[in-house]
Amino acid sequence: xxxxxxxxxxxxxxxxxxxxxxxxLFKCRTLLQEKETVVVxxxxxxxxxxxxxxxxxxxxxxxxxxxxxxxxxxxxxxxKYIERRMGRVSAEIGGPRLxxxxxxxxxxxxxxxxxxxxxxPRLTERNFALIPxxxxxxxxxxxxxxxxxxxxxxxxxxxxxxRPYFKQDSxxxx
Numbered sequence: 001x002x003x004x005x006x007x008x009x010x011x012x013x014x015x016x017x018x019x020x021x022x023x024x025l026f027k028c029r030t031l032l033q034e035k036e037t038v039v040v041x042x043x044x045x046x047x048x049x050x051x052x053x054x055x056x057x058x059x060x061x062x063x064x065x066x067x068x069x070x071x072x073x074x075x076x077x078x079x080k081y082i083e084r085r086m087g088r089v090s091a092e093i094g095g096p097r098l099x100x101x102x103x104x105x106x107x108x109x110x111x112x113x114x115x116x117x118x119x120x121p122r123l124t125e126r127n128f129a130l131i132p133x134x135x136x137x138x139x140x141x142x143x144x145x146x147x148x149x150x151x152x153x154x155x156x157x158x159x160x161x162x163r164p165y166f167k168q169d170s171x172x173x174x
Contacts, residue, residue: 007067009040010075011105011137013120013129014062017050018098021060022167024086028099029064031082037068043132045165051126051158052094060165063104063132072111072118075103104133108143119144127158 012032016024022045029039043063050056068075079101086099104120111118119142123129130153133140138150145152 007038007069008071008109009107010066010068010103011133011140012064012066012079013100013102013104013133014064015048015059015100015128016098017057017059018096022165024099025060025062027086028082028101031085032064032066032078035068035070035078037066037070037078039064039066041065041136043135046128046132046162047165048128048163049161050094051128051160053092056096059128061128061132061162063129063136065136072103072106072109072116073113076116079103102129104129105137105140105142108141110143124152124156125158127153127156127160127162130156130158131162 014025014028018024025045029042033039041064046061048059048061050059070078083099083101088098088100102120103116103118104123106118109118120129124142124145130149134149134153138148140149141147142149142152147155
C-alpha cells in the first residue's frame with residue numbers, strides 16, 4: 001500500500017443538537033487529534049436552525065481546518081469511528097444527532113467514490129456549513145464551482161437562521 005508523507009488540508013463541518021452540544025463539539029475536536037491530525041483553525045460556534053426536519057432542537061455547528069496524513073477514505077473511516085465512539089447511532093436522515101462530522105473540502109481535490117463525495121455535495125446549499133467555513137477559509141476555492149467560499153456564502157439561497165452562539169451564563173438571572 002502506498003503511503004504519503006505529506007499532510008493534507010481538509011475542512012470539516014461538525015454539529016450537534018443533543019445533550020451537551022458544546023461539550024460534544026469539544027470532545028469531537030479532541031478525538032480528531034488522536035491520530036496525528038492537527039486542528040489548525042476553527043470557527044466560532046454557531047447556533048443553527050434545523051434544515052429538513054424542523055421539529056428538533058437547534059444545532060451547534062463549527063467549521064474546522066485540519067491537517068492529516070490520512071487519505072480521504074481513511075479520514076472518513078476515522079470520522080465514522082469517532083461518531084460511533086461518541087455514541088452516535090444511525091437515525092433518520094436530517095434528524096437529531098449527538099455528533100455529525102462532514103468532510104466539506106479536501107484542499108483542491110475532488111473525490112468521487114461510492115462512500116464519499118468531496119466537496120460535500122450539499123455544501124453550496126447550506127448556510128450552517130458555509131457561514132462557519134467562510135469565517136476560517138473565505139478564499140478557499142470550491143474545486144467544482146470555481147468560486148471562493150465567501151462568494152458561495154453570499155450567493156446561497158438558504159434562508160435558515162445561523163447566529164453566533166454565546167454560552168448562556170447560568171448566574172445571569174435571565
